[in-house]
Amino acid sequence: METLLHPEEHQSCLNYCMRKDANIRLLHYPQGTHQIVDTSNPIIIAMLEGEVLVTSDNYKEIHHTAGHISLQMHNSSSYIHVLKASTFISFHSPHDISLCDRFSLQQLPQHIPATFKYQFTLLPIRPRVQEYLDYLRHCLEDGLGCIHFHELKMQELFLLMRAYYTKEELATFFYPLIGKNRGFKDFVYEHYLHVNNLSEFAALANTSIDTFKRRFKEAFGEPAYKWMIQRKAEHVYRDLILTTKTIGEIAEEYRFSSIPYLTTFCKQHLGKTPQQLRNEAEKTREALLH
Template sequence: MHDFPACGAADIDCLKCPKAVDNLILYASHGRGFRLVVPKCEDNVIMFLLKGEVLVNSEEYPGVRLHTGEFILQAIGSRYEVLAMTDVECVCYRFVQPEFFCEGGYRHVVEEVVPPLIFFPLKICPELNFFLEASKAYLAGEKICRELMLFKQKELAFILWHYYSDYELSMLVHPLSKYTDSFQYFVLKNYGRVKTVEELAHLGGYTVTTFRRIFTSVFHQPVYEWMQERRKEGILYDLQQTDATISEICYRYGFESLPHFSNFCKKNFGLSPRNLRKGDDADASSSVSPSPVLQPV
């Protein structure tokens, strides 16, 4: 263990501090002709253009020019391209959990505000511009103090929800909701086709780390725990509600042998597969958590 001096000490190296985390609000500058192609966003990204002009091409912003003092959001899972038409300066904010947007406000916009027919860039208001200009001086590094990062995230969320209308915020919220719902649909449709988290992540074209992170933010539960609960539900249903043999059910759910399957059932349900099939204990299903009502954050 290293002993680190208190924050503010002259000889501390913040990048080596245990509280240092990846910076999510990054300042960047690029020359004319810079091109970025993102096949699938691994985070939600808000691009604030402080200087210059860029051409954006995505489903929400097809061939749209982003000018100085404007910003847009690209949601997790979306594809976009950016081409710098001039020298540009920008601040990009990456995040996963929309809670930083104010959860109550987020649900209100999703459920009660009609999304725009055509998405357009939002203007950077004076208060937001002050935040961005002040932040860029010390938010260019790859690492930042965790406590400062959380503070800046909350400050940015407050500015967005305080100075922009529900209709303007719908330009940000509805894409988030759309891709969150799409991710849910993918998981619910495909989890039964795979046996491991890794297989499910690869099926969706995600790295395992990214998939775990997105899953936790959407379902509010680690993906392994969620898949285990669904596995137990499926086993119990097949034993009690179908005519499939115990051997068929055993190998369908990836067990190497009947003794392994029997041990799993005794551990999780308190009964052997044969006794579960007989319905000896009507309360066996109580050991399985019911499927949660799946709602995007």
């Protein structure tokens, strides 16, 4: 680690960001822990060291090892189980991802292989990208938290991806973000946790329920109600097993009118009551520690 000169000037600057607010974050997690992934924006995770199992929405326990990059969708229910002590750099993109001025994500759909089916694609870290990540890691360890530096390094990552990955690789990696319905998909991911039913969702989209259902099926390939229930169940399950929120707080956060309604929902969609799910997860963690 090299000493960052004039740290007081950097840290007092309005353009300095703390780690929890930074667009680029260097994170270390010990073996055996479970961690919730911040998906308030779309996030790219580059694994530098270690080994984890990633659960993201309906993709369960995907094996993610050092030397690979993953993509997490905005507002997805994502968390990791750390199999080996891990270090990674996360890139949180608050704006549209642009690979370069001459090539956008919306030009990628034509490069999706005909038989491709998305299954949480991982990209290998290429040598030049590894060199970039090593340099970035050193700067983050030194405490370089300038917003402008982070924005430049974010742009550099996308330029390197454009330069060192085929269009087919990029199309399969960014698959959840591309396609003719992207604007509608972005709208859904932005708001689905904050509506109670399809009527509210359709009204928010300024369209009829039938039109909303049709557009949803075209964009996501399944009925809107089924998709929303699955996402809500995944978020509830994650918070039950990985947070200290009370069951009442979880019921309120996910817009259940009472704890009994949450209990009925959990029994129907997760197979057990909230307390049973929480107790089961605690026993599993204790067994892993011993």
